[in-house]
Amino acid sequence: HVQLVESGGGSAQAGGSLRLSCAASGDTPCMAWFRQAPGKEREGVAGIDSDGGTSYADSVKGRFTISKDNAKNTLFLHMNRLETEDTGMYYCAGSDKLGPRKGTIATYFRGCWYSYWGQGTQVTVS
Numbered sequence: 001h002v003q004l005v006e007s008g009g010g011s012a013q014a015g016g017s018l019r020l021s022c023a024a025s026g027d028t029p030c031m032a033w034f035r036q037a038p039g040k041e042r043e044g045v046a047g048i049d050s051d052g053g054t055s056y057a058d059s060v061k062g063r064f065t066i067s068k069d070n071a072k073n074t075l076f077l078h079m080n081r082l083e084t085e086d087t088g089m090y091y092c093a094g095s096d097k098l099g100p101r102k103g104t105i106a107t108y109f110r111g112c113w114y115s116y117w118g119q120g121t122q123v124t125v126s
Contacts, residue, residue: 002026002116004092009121012082016125020090022075022118028094030112031068031075035123037088044109045090046077055110059085082125092118 008020020033032047046056046066054066065078075092093107093114100106101115108114 002028002094002096004094004116004118006090006092006118006121009090009123011124011126014082014084014125016082017078017080018082018123019079020077020092020121020123022092024073024075024092024094026094026116027097028116029097030095030114032093032109032112032114033066033075033077034091034093034107034109034114035086035088036091036120037085040088042091042107044107047110047112048075049112079123084125086123087125088123089120090123091120 003025005023012018029050033045034042035045036042048054048066063081067076094116095112096115100113104115106113106115
């Protein structure tokens with residue numbers, strides 16, 4: 001069973017930086033960050049697959065960097081040049097090696113189905 005625990009959210013001024021971390025337990029080939037702003041649907045922000053390939057939403061390309069420390073099974077999101085539109089709850093997500101897991105809210109983003117979710121960490125940019 002995969003468990004994901006985020007940390008590192010908080011407040012920042014526009015133009016500033018924050019780094020999010022996600023400690024994972026269990027085998028999850030793909031990992032990603034999603035976010036949900038008030039009144040909006042959850043959206044994929046950045047993903048990384050088992051080969052280390054990365055993908056980004058157009059809105060964060062060039063500003064955010066996703067990375068993973070495989071030895072520690074920890075996912076990171078480095079967020080630079082933050083904008084007020086980046087405000088929201090950020091969720092770490094992981095895929096199941098067998099595909100979308102029944103009984104979960106699986107969400108597709110850039111080649112992977114994400115079935116496991118962290119509790120979320122708030123990011124506020126003003």
